[in-house]
Amino acid sequence: xxxxxAAGDFDLKATLHSGQVFHxxxxxxxGYLGALGGRAVRLVQPESxxxxxxxxxxxxxxxxxxxxxxxxxxxxxxxxxxxDAILREAMAYCPGLRILNQPSWECLATFITSSLKQxxxxxxxxxxxxxxFGERLEIDGNAIYxxxxxxxxxxxxxxxxRACGLGYRARGLHRAALRLARGxxxxxxxxxxxxxxxxxxxxxxxxxxxxxxDCVSLFGFGRLQSFPVDVWIERLLRKHYGGQIGEKxxxxxxxxxxxxxFGRYGGYxxxxxxxxxxxxxx
DNA sequence: CTCCAGGTGCCGA
DNA sequence: TCGGCACATGGA
Numbered sequence: 001x002x003x004x005x006a007a008g009d010f011d012l013k014a015t016l017h018s019g020q021v022f023h024x025x026x027x028x029x030x031g032y033l034g035a036l037g038g039r040a041v042r043l044v045q046p047e048s049x050x051x052x053x054x055x056x057x058x059x060x061x062x063x064x065x066x067x068x069x070x071x072x073x074x075x076x077x078x079x080x081x082x083x084d085a086i087l088r089e090a091m092a093y094c095p096g097l098r099i100l101n102q103p104s105w106e107c108l109a110t111f112i113t114s115s116l117k118q119x120x121x122x123x124x125x126x127x128x129x130x131x132x133f134g135e136r137l138e139i140d141g142n143a144i145y146x147x148x149x150x151x152x153x154x155x156x157x158x159x160x161x162r163a164c165g166l167g168y169r170a171r172g173l174h175r176a177a178l179r180l181a182r183g184x185x186x187x188x189x190x191x192x193x194x195x196x197x198x199x200x201x202x203x204x205x206x207x208x209x210x211x212x213x214d215c216v217s218l219f220g221f222g223r224l225q226s227f228p229v230d231v232w233i234e235r236l237l238r239k240h241y242g243g244q245i246g247e248k249x250x251x252x253x254x255x256x257x258x259x260x261x262f263g264r265y266g267g268y269x270x271x272x273x274x275x276x277x278x279x280x281x282x
Numbered sequence: 283c284t285c286c287a288g289g290t291g292c293c294g295a
Numbered sequence: 296t297c298g299g300c301a302c303a304t305g306g307a
Contacts, residue, residue, distance in 0.1 A: 019288060114288060116287055116303090119288070120305090124305090250296085274288075
């Protein structure tokens with residue numbers, strides 16, 4: 001392991017369990033095992049404000065975990081109205097929650113498999129796919145599986161994917177893998193696009209709509225203004241911002257409100273609210 | 283058994 | 296543009 005380095009305003013456990021990523025495993029010694037940039041990595045938070053990683057993976061871990069994000073600046077950008085009391089509660093509930101910088105393919109693929117699924121089951125599917133089709137890595141005698149490359153998912157075929165518990169999502173995952181494996185789309189090239197064009201490109205994948213596109217641009221493309229509206233967030237917004245949104249406003253209107261209201265770092269606001277709503281049922 | 287899950291695609295009005 | 300409905304699967 002590396003020497004512990006500074007990681008202020010950061011909670012490893014909360015971040016890895018926040019529904020952004022689904023494969024990190026507690027190792028029983030206070031650490032987490034997972035795959036990062038094609039290698040097995042262990043992460044551990046020896047005490048508040050510090051983080052240690054497998055030697056040589058410190059920089060990759062720092063980037064992946066969003067430790068570069070300027071939290072105080074992000075918090076200052078949030079709206080401070082009377083109706084935003086819910087946001088302040090949510091912020092206090094999960095200090096140290098970070099938005100991850102995930103590999104784009106892994107993020108896109110995982111969220112294609114997430115539609116209408118509970119977090120626990122998304123995790124189950126992720127592990128199944130990794131173990132069946134991903135590269136086997138090893139750390140401290142533990143097997144860790146990297147997320148399968150597009151070619152591996154493409155070669156597996158839709159039926160084999162379905163057998164991993166994917167249900168109707170198998171088609172979307174397989175089609176996305178085919179497009180990437182054939183070079184029809186280059187996710188790295190999408191990084192250069194402005195937000196609205198990136199969103200449009202992501203929605204071009206079968207099985208990717210507004211919500212998943214927002215998750216992928218937030219967790220996989222570093223677009224921190226992206227504000228995914230899922231069932232939890234929609235309920236919360238209608239309850240606490242109903243006056244501004246309007247009683248019978250359709251979902252697209254709720255999205256527009258949230259995007260405009262929470263601003264430049266809306267993704268962080270969304271993540272605090274999501275975490276709070278999901279764990280506390282607000 | 284029934285209900286719901288970090289939704290999307292497709293249909294008809 | 297919108298409202299409704301089917302879609303696979305598994306946990307509560």
